[in-house]
Amino acid sequence: MNESTAPGRVGDVRRRNLSLVLDSIARTGDAKPSRAQLAAGTGLTKAAVSSLVADLVESGLVAEVGLYRDGERGRPGQGLELSSRRGVVGMEINVDYLAVGLVDLGGNLRFHASVESRNRGLPPENVMERLGGLAAEAKAAAAAEKISILGGGLAVPGLVDEQRNMVLSAPNLHWEREQLNPRSLLEGAPLGVRLSNEANSAALGELWYGAGQADFLYVSGEVGVGGGVIIGSELYTGPGGSAGELGHIVVHPEGPACSCGGAGCLETFAGQEAIFEAAGTSEGSLGERTALLLAALAAQDPQATKAVHDAGRYLGVALASSARLMDIEAVVLGGHFALLSEWLRPALLASLERYAPGLLDPKNLTVSGLEHSGTLLGAAGQVIRSVIESPFEFLLAGKLA
Amino acid sequence: MNESTAPGRVGDVRRRNLSLVLDSIARTGDAKPSRAQLAAGTGLTKAAVSSLVADLVESGLVAEVGLYRDGERGRPGQGLELSSRRGVVGMEINVDYLAVGLVDLGGNLRFHASVESRNRGLPPENVMERLGGLAAEAKAAAAAEKISILGGGLAVPGLVDEQRNMVLSAPNLHWEREQLNPRSLLEGAPLGVRLSNEANSAALGELWYGAGQADFLYVSGEVGVGGGVIIGSELYTGPGGSAGELGHIVVHPEGPACSCGGAGCLETFAGQEAIFEAAGTSEGSLGERTALLLAALAAQDPQATKAVHDAGRYLGVALASSARLMDIEAVVLGGHFALLSEWLRPALLASLERYAPGLLDPKNLTVSGLEHSGTLLGAAGQVIRSVIESPFEFLLAGKLA
DNA sequence: CCCATATAGTTCAGATTGAAAACTAATTGG
DNA sequence: CCAATTAGTTTTCAATCTGAACTATATGGG
Structure with a gap:
């Protein structure tokens, strides 16, 4: 007998509708909808919405924000919004820096801090300790703004096992099967700290707080080339959790060997190292190399131009196949x-035009506008979304002060 | 206000549980579970299961099959199974043949017929007329076995718009934006006839009635190279409905031009025509060419061996990237x-070992065992699954004799 | 200033449906 | 033939939605 699906209980209806109402409030964003508008928007009756909203307000997830006057006749509604006094801390470990951000339920970045830190080769304990310092700053900022912290998200540039809080493999940090304790970064946060992959979090940040559509592929060009696949407004992680490895798509079967053990991977043509080397700008720190490359490109240096051109060409091959x-x-x-x-x-x-003519409209090939906060927003957003999708579980956990 | 999600109503619980019970009966298959076993398996109470089963039996979807004796103490249960007197007709239009099959709700192929038919270049009306003749045979077989036909599925080798019953593009049939009327093949069937893509249907057939796991990629080598992606036991069609086009993954950026307008596609190395040509066995009909190629391979002919070897190598590149x-x-x-x-x-x-070492376990690379009935089973299965997933809607539609 | 009108939100009866427990039904085995 | 055991039904109760009636609070014309 297969027990994969849980039976429907009477109470499931309320779980679903709590989420539906909360999600409607989140989507409506700045418009701060009234109960009556929510009823019209969701298809529920006013009576049901009132009852649901009462629970959400009591839990502290939703706040009433005074009268909603529009100059029309009739009694004005009470505007509702996701509480700006509940927040989640987004955190990021990358090869060259650490960063934290405090995001409120409405998705506003209320505090942001980052420090340069050459983490490659450092043991996880040291890196986590440094990150703890930044997290403390975020906690202080939250206290100052009277924001209660529900939980956190931690993004790392590698493959993670979210359930076990383990970094399975982060080659650019030289981490392999490292057990982390992300919860220790935010002691007392009721929802804990969720570990995630950097490219995936950036994709989700783009989806929720950037220019993301319901379906797109986010291409992350950091030290490695990563990807995040968004399908139907959800992250596609694949059965094993490692989907989106765009960097290791084979773009030339006679291409050079790759660090992954394969050959001809996109990363060997379009990774940061590959581009710097081909452009002849592989001297100095990452910042220096980047500056050199940009200067060479601005000066129309042929070697640099060709390097970037080739990277674009092979990225096109990978995107055509994808x-x-x-x-x-x-x-x-x-x-x-x-x-x-x-x-x-x-x-x-x-x-793209050569390998998959007409398949991808050039206007659908865009550049992220979130810059470095995309990953932080996405890492925090995953916790925020989990609350929006399952508010009932959050209500049960007890109302916060 | 976003209205994408429907509100939860009290009655939704029953819809879900009807489906849950029906699905449990379907999965249990030959074991013919009793109400008590279903209660244990689903987590519902015996009372709830009894009530749900009563509705399903009344609708004719489920049948009681006498006492369930196991020699144990206690009152024996009534075995339940998907009715073998309700069926769906699977139909297939391919380049060289037409086929129909009658599948009962339990997934048993109760009748099967196919005819050779060179459909390339024929107008859809003519092909549909010929197929109608086969469909009539299936109807006669259903009448003889007292099976009432609920609906049908029609698979074609091309991209389809299921909602509009349109074949958007079937290059190997020379069809382009052809409006079909599949419903006319089975007048009176309450659920109509659902149009689908051949590779996708074959993948679903493999999932439901073959060796399919919850996640796999089905590779269809017909005249073209197609694919069906199964993720979490569901077909992944992508936002535009055309996912799985494995044949047009770029496997060599300097490869030859492809009929799709691109270059270096897998199909130019591993499509039927490409293999026959490279093997030097491109004379005669499809059957003759196939026989020639198999004979040459059996005789260890070097040219044929190399052709198939190359096809395998490039298929490996495409699978590594996928x-x-x-x-x-x-x-x-x-x-x-x-x-x-x-x-x-x-x-x-x-x-695979060269381009994505260790990624795909050789024992997870299998060959379909359903042979030519996979597509038929999948095409019919889509209608059967829609009933299993939404029995409430079917109940509403009225009980059949 | 007052009242008709309009809109927001609440209260309450009614319906659906699953859980839990008590009950009836049918079988085995000593 | 009866105790034990398991299957399935009936009954009571609680959760939660809908719909209708009701209360609350605004605008605007006379």
């Missing part, structure tokens, strides 16, 4: 692909 | 890839 396999109709470029967009984009579009 | 992008962990080969498996598989595995 679009064919997954029916992807929109792409958002992040990381160094966003920085290099001006020089990369023409070659990329030409390549 | 596995990386979508985290695919299992692959089922169908069509000519199944026929050629003996010669193709070693090259394919070597290629």
Whole structure:
């Protein structure tokens, strides 16, 4: 007998409708809908909405924000919004820096801090300790603004096992099967701290707080080339949790060996290291190399131009294959692909036109506008979304002060 | 205000549980569970299951099949099964043949017929007329076995718009934006006839009635190279409905031009025509060419061996990229890839090992066992699944004799 | 200033439906 | 033949939605 699906109970209806109302409030955003508007928008009766909203207000997730006057006749409604006094801390460990951000339920970045930190090769304990310092700043900021912290999200540039709080593999940090204790970063937060992959979080940040549509592929150009696949407004992680490895799509079967053990991967043509090397700008720190490359491109240096052109061409091959396999109709470029967009984009579009003509409309190939906060917003957003999708569980956990 | 989600009503609970019970009966298959076993398996109470089963039996979807004696103490239960007197007709239009099958709710192929028919270039009306003749045979068989036909599924080798009953593009039939009227094939069937893509239906057939797991990629080697992506036991069609186009993944950026307008696509190396040509066996009808190729392979002809070896190598490149992008962990080969498996598989595995070492376990690379009935089973199965997933709607539609 | 009108939100009866427990039904085995 | 055991039904209760009636609070014309 298969027990994969739970039976429907009478109470499930309320769970679903609590989520529906909360999600409606979240989507409506600045409009601060009244109960009557929510009833019209969701299809529920006013009576049901009133009852649901009462529970949400009592839990502290939703706040009434005074009268909603529109100059029309009739009794004015009470505006509702996601509480700005409940927040989630987004945190990021990357190869060259650490960052934290405090995001309220409405998705506003209320505090932000980052420090340079050369984390490659450092043991996780040291990195987590440094990050703890930043997290303390976020906690202080939350206290100052009277925001109660519900939980946190921690993004790392590698494959993670979210259930076990383990980094399975983060080659660019030289981490392999490292057990973390993210909860220790935010002692006392009722929802704990959720570990996630950096490219996936950036994709989700783009979806919820950026220009993301319901379906798109986010391409993360950091030290490695990563990807986040958004399908039907949800992250597609695949059965094993490692989908979106755009960097290791084979773009040339006779290409060079890759650090993944394969050959001809996109990363060997379009990763940061590969581009710097091909451009002849591989001297100095990451910042210096980036500056050198941008300067060379601005000066129309032929070697640098060709390096970026080639990267764009092979990225086009990978995107053509991805679009064919997954029916992807929109792409958002992040990381160094966003920085290099001006020089990369023409070659990329030409390549797409050659390998998958007409499949991807150039206006659906955009650059991320969230810059470095996208990952933080996405990491925090995952916790916020989990509350919006299951408010009942949150209500049960007890009302916060 | 966003109204994408419907509100939860009290009655939704019953809809869900009707489906849950029906699905449990379907999954349990030959074991013919009793109400008590269903209660244990679903987590519902015996009282709830009794009430739900009563509705399902009344609708004719479920039948009681006498006492369930197991020699244990206690009152024996009434065995339950999906009614073998309700059926769905699966139909297939392909380049060289037409086929129909009558599938009962339990997934048993109760009748099967196919005719050779060179459909390439024929207008849809003529093909539909010929298919209508086969459908009449299926109807007669249903009448003889006292099976009432609920609906049908029609698979075609091309991209379809299911809502509008339109074949958007079937290059190998030379059809482009052809409006069909599949309902006319089965006048009076309450659920109508559902149009679908051949590779997708074959993938679903493999999932429901073959060796399919919850997540796999089905590779269809017909005249073109197609694919069906199954994720979490569901078909992934992508936002535009055309996902799984494995044949047009770029496997060599300097490869030859492809009929799709691109270049270096898998189909130019591993499509039927490409293999026949490279093997030097492109004379005669499809059957003759296939026989020639198999004979040449059996005789260890070097040209034929190399052709199939190359096809396997490039298929490996495409599968490596697919596995990386979508985290695919299992692959089922169908069509000519199944026929050629003996010669193709070693090259394919070597290629996978080169481009994505360790990613796909060789034991998860299997060959379809359903042969030609997979597509029919899948096409019919889609209608059967829709009933299993929404029995309430079916109940409302009225009970059949 | 007052009252008709309009809109927001609450209260309450009625319906649906699953849980829990008590009950009836049918079988095995000593 | 009866105790034990398991299957399935009936009854009572609680959760929660809908719909209709009701209360609350605004605008605007006379």
